[in-house]
Amino acid sequence: MDFSLNDEQRALYEQASLFGKQEVLPTVLERDRSERWDQHIWMKMGEQGLLGAPFPEEYGGTGLSAIDTCLVMEGFGHGSLDGGVALALGASTILAGVPIWKLGTEEQKRRYLPKMCSGEWLGAFCLSEPGSGSDAASMKTTAVKKGSRYILNGTKMWITNGPIANHFIVTAVTEPAGKALGISTFIVERSFPGFSVGQHIDKMGMNTSKTSEIVFNDCEVPEENMLGELHMGFVGTVKLILGWERSTMLSPALGSQRANYEACAKYANERIQFGKPIAKFAAIRSMIADMKMRYEVGRGLVHRVAWQLDQNGDGTNDPPLVDAAVTKLQVSEASVKTARDAVQVLGGVGYTREYHVERSLRDALVMTIGGGTSEVQKSIVARDVLDLGF
Amino acid sequence: VNFGNDPQVQTRLLSIHEQLQRFRPHTTDALPPSRITDVIATGYLDAVLHGGWELRALCETSLASACASTFVMMQAHVDALRLIRAAPTAPMAVLVAGDLQLQPAGGHWTLDGTALCAVPAAATELVALVTTNTGHMLVRCPVTHGGIRTEPVRTLGVRASEQHRVSFGGVHADNSSIVEVTPADLAAWQQQAHVSWSNHALGIAEAAYDAARAYVSRQPKQGKPLARQQSVHFKIAEMKVDIDGARLLNLRAGWSCAQPKSDPSLIASARLHANEVALRTTEVALQLCGVDAQTDELPLERLFRDARFAATGAGSPDAQREAIARVVVDGAA
DSSP states (O other), rough: BOOOOHHHHHHHHHHHHHHIIIIIGGGGGHHHHHHHHOHHHHHHHHHOOOTTTSSSSSGGGOHHHHHHHHHHHHHHHHOOOOHHHHHHHHIIIIIIIIIHHHHSEEEEEEHHHHHHHHHSSSSEEEBBBBBBSSSGGGGGEEEEEEEEEEEEEEEEEEETTTTTOSEEEEESSSSSSGGGGGEEEEEEEEEEEEEEEEEEOOOSSSSTEEEEEEEEEEEEEEEEEOOOSSTTIIIIHHHHHHHTTTTGGGHHHHHHHHHHHHHEEEEEEEEOOEEGGGGGSSHHHHHHHHHHHHHHHHHHHHHHHHHGGGGSSSSSOOOOOOHHHEEEHHHHHHHHHHHHHHHHHHHHHHSSTTHHHHHHHHHHHHHHHTTTOOOHHHHHHHHHHOOOOO | OOOOOOOOHHHHHHHHHHHHHOOOOOOOOOOOTTTTHHHHHHHHHHHHSSSOHHHHHHHHHHHHOOOOOHHHHHHHHHHHHHHOOOTTTTEEEEEESSSEEEEEEETTEEEEEEOOOOOTTTTEEEEEEEEETTEEEEEEETOTTTEEEEEEOOOOOOOOOOOOOOEEEEEEEEEGGGGEEEEHHHHHHHHHHHHHHHHHHHHHHHHHHHHHHHHHHOOEEEEEEGGHHHHHHHHHHHHHHHHHHHHHHHHHHHHHHHHSOHHHHHHHHHHHHHHHHHHHHHHHHHHTTTGGSSSSSHHHHHHHHHHHEEEEEESSSSHHHHHHHHHHHHGOO
């Protein structure tokens, strides 16, 4: 075993953190209040190489390993303090990009990945529906073959980047009797007939990203836009992105945890009460120490999943399901706890919107819900370690 | 970054681990006097002292999961051997640290004070760690020294670790018995000791997790295994999350210790987390297994008590928090 990061890896982290601090952080308070998406920032992220971190250079990417992608995304989360844009980055690059990179035809890769890497196009992943969240395989959206096209009907819910994305990775039932083995995945472009953006969803946090319903009403999708094999969309796509989601997409939350404990340490040294900095009080010191401890636990877990992904050299070595679930559960719960404690350490000002910690708490709360709730993660872990079967 | 085990480490660990796990006592706090020599015969000492950080960490956790009391005794021996730089084959010495004073007296020194420590029957030498005005020193004394009194003490946990109240009353020591410890050596030993105690706490947590998992899988309730109850298997899942996180953090802390510049906040984080995990896991396991866990038919009541010792000895959780805060909070000032 070796837990060292080389100079290049440390630089990746630092560059991403600095970029976030200089280009994203200055406007985050305003964008959070106004729930504004900033395409200008997105394009700059493309120039910086953030949007195509794991993709091969021939498709416009940076060609980083999963673990290096984690470092970049953690650095971005740390410097930007912008959970919303980090979520948009994960939804586009990881959820909508990795399936194309790994399952797509050469033509699909050439059409979508370069535009995603530059920032010209933004992707979204459409799995959840009004009636199926954690139980995603019970989806109702259908895709029926008609000539050389598939006709999609249904509604997808809680779609990050929904109102602003150019293309959508959509799962739909192609063989109702097959259940999870009767679902296929399609790349749907915004311009396709029958596609529309539904209701905008007002959220508690992650307000610098956009979320909406996506409606398919006899939406016509060319058959060449099927991604991967027929009927294997759920199993193939979800299995493929699981490790990526539960490493790279958790990394900005690690960055946020670190930013929170650093903000608390700085504030505690400046804030004088009872004649001395509150940093001198054991209660404050303990809370900050616990934040650091939780961050280190999560970082080890995230890097383990990413390292597993990298083991066959192309980011497709599936990590054990249980390791991914353990990581999701720890990092998401720790993010909430740390953000909650950060508000407490900062006291009255922590509760105001002038400081970043109250937003980080609102942003963190979705971590225990999106991409599989904490309860679902516990079920996955328990079923594995107790051999209860799935 | 590489999370893969070195194959040579794995092979050596497997051999030691299999032997150590046979020592898992399920019914008693009392151990046969031969236990220490049995452990040494597995190659444990050599692995821990000279096998590299990875093998050391894995062996320590393995021994603690097999028997926390034996770990405590072995650790007192390992600490002494490390500080006096003795070979694994040296006669059994144990480290004594506590409220001890060393005073010059003519051409020699006088050692006074008391301490609580493991003194196995096989021990032949006590190595007292003393803080003086000029630094830290070790005083080596035979257990049979006339000025030393050892009285067995019954403790809440690790009852088979042969804890004794050791009293030094005007023990004469000449210069040949004194070993100076440099600040760097002391700091390195302290960091390594914290990692060892983290591994100890993790081993206790793993043993409790294993016992609870086995119990809920076989114990029926209303016609199906207890494990089928969501409230039960969620608790098992939480234990798994805790233990996985602690294991990885302990390994990173052990790795950090072996680097030219270690990270004290990482090491303290590992110790703090492992202690919390041991306390939490043993308590939840005790609860999950109901009244059966209160008996000595399961190891859980013993592990519950042992975890307390792990969290108290050689640096409390608050001391670890303070160590982290010195880096994170004071470093930001």
